[in-house]
Amino acid sequence: MVTGATGNIGRCLVGRLLADGAAVRALTRDPARAALPDGAEVLRADLTGSADLAPLLAGADALFLNLAAGGGQAVTALVDAAIAAGVRRIVLNSSMAVTDTAADDSNHIARMHADVERTVRDSGLEWTFVRGSNYSTNTLAWAPSIRATGVVREAHPGAQGTPVHEADLADVAAVALLDRSGAHLRQAYRVTGPEVLTTAQQVAEIGRAIGRQTQVEQISEEAAAEAMAGPHLPLEAARELVRLFGTMVDAPAFPISDAVERVTGRPGRTYAEWARDHVADFS
Numbered sequence: 001m002v003t004g005a006t007g008n009i010g011r012c013l014v015g016r017l018l019a020d021g022a023a024v025r026a027l028t029r030d031p032a033r034a035a036l037p038d039g040a041e042v043l044r045a046d047l048t049g050s051a052d053l054a055p056l057l058a059g060a061d062a063l064f065l066n067l068a069a070g071g072g073q074a075v076t077a078l079v080d081a082a083i084a085a086g087v088r089r090i091v092l093n094s095s096m097a098v099t100d101t102a103a104d105d106s107n108h109i110a111r112m113h114a115d116v117e118r119t120v121r122d123s124g125l126e127w128t129f130v131r132g133s134n135y136s137t138n139t140l141a142w143a144p145s146i147r148a149t150g151v152v153r154e155a156h157p158g159a160q161g162t163p164v165h166e167a168d169l170a171d172v173a174a175v176a177l178l179d180r181s182g183a184h185l186r187q188a189y190r191v192t193g194p195e196v197l198t199t200a201q202q203v204a205e206i207g208r209a210i211g212r213q214t215q216v217e218q219i220s221e222e223a224a225a226e227a228m229a230g231p232h233l234p235l236e237a238a239r240e241l242v243r244l245f246g247t248m249v250d251a252p253a254f255p256i257s258d259a260v261e262r263v264t265g266r267p268g269r270t271y272a273e274w275a276r277d278h279v280a281d282f283s
Helices: 008-019 072-085 108-122 135-150 165-180 199-210 220-226 237-246 259-264 271-277
Strands: 023-026 041-044 060-067 089-095 127-131 151-154 187-189 215-218
Touching: 008 165, 060 072, 060 165, 072 108, 072 151, 089 108, 089 165, 108 127, 108 220, 108 237, 127 165, 135 199, 151 199, 165 187, 165 259, 187 259, 199 215, 199 259, 199 271, 220 237
Parallel strands: 023 041, 060 089, 089 127, 127 187, 151 215
Antiparallel strands: none
16 A cells, blocks of 8 residues: 555555556545556545544555655554554655654654654564655755746755655665565665755756756745745744755765665666656746
């Protein structure tokens, strides 16, 4: 079963699992608009509600759990439902911000994901964590300004990252979900892209992909935080993130990992590939 099935990672994961011959149950709030691949069993589910979730998991032996599908409270309910339904394994979409040290209490993203990891560990079920670095899809937030003016406004154009393609995260998760050897049990994979790029370099890659001039305009940290904040990201948490990006000007927060190649047998996709895959979003 795949939660967050219509999200960036979930949609890729459903397709990958079906291609591998797996039976897939995909959860979404609106099956009529899901447009998921033929072959998936698409079920309506609002994970933020109070309904019993165990029937949704009946017959499933593995669960892909994405915090974005319903938040921390939904995770607890889903884990409890998985235990009740006899699910054997959980593969959790987590974050590379989690370090398994006291530092996990120091910022919003690490704290949120570390809490969920503890819930999954304490469940007694088999588990694998896919700790992604900075998602390439986060840069879709630049799409409106690139379409309008070709200009991206950020506080730290020189901040370095290791952007990871959502398809690579899905591929790692698929291997863990379908594993019958036990090789991926109790593993916390730190998954990055294959290269270090600054914010300005990522913007330039998008420009090359769409065939237009693009550039970065530097703005204040407060202006960047206010632009980033929203219903799912409080302003103070956005300020924490912007300050964190400032520390990445000298070095990326997450060193390059070979997890994609070790788990899937092939190198990770570059940001340039990601930009070409998303030309329609920026054009």
